[in-house]
Amino acid sequence: MEAEKLLGRSIFNLSGGEKQKVACASVSAAHPDVFVLDEPTSNLDMDAIESLRRTILLWKSRGKTVVIAEHRLHWLKDICNRVIYMSGGRISLDLPMNEFAALPPEKLRRLGLRPLSLTNLKNESPPAVPGDTLELHDFCCSYDGKKQALDMRSLFCIWKTEWPANSTRLTTAAVNG
Incomplete structure (x- = not known):
């Protein structure tokens, strides 16, 4: 879980990524079959997102189910099996990840979702x-x-x-x- 180095530290002095590690480790200790994460990358930097990604891969390797509600998608592309998009409390899209990944960027934008790849992002200067x-x-x-x-x-x-x-x-x- 990569949380061992945090033992003995006050939760109030931890970064957002470190708090996320503590949360994941504490939930893992209960050995649930299903993990539900709501916007888990909120306020995390890229290193903390990668650490969270490794944790989810560990859970998956142990046969656990992980349900994630998230707007950032780039980090999920290689670990997610299925994408379910909800709008107005209803499922409006339910696709395997490979089909979801084939959707054009314009469709993702219309759905209010972020891109699956960070390589083609525009670096726009203010007008x-x-x-x-x-x-x-x-x-x-x-x-x-x-x-x-x-x-x-x-x-x-x-x-x-x-x-x-x-x-x-x-x-x-x-x-x-």
């Missing part, structure tokens, strides 16, 4: 800011003219941002803290 923009300087807001509810100066390391007209894009900097 040049056109003449019609909204500029915010020292932006703060409050509700009903009362106590300040949001002060970007204290939340983010930015004091100015620009939005192109007809856009919802916002580029932010690091959060203070």
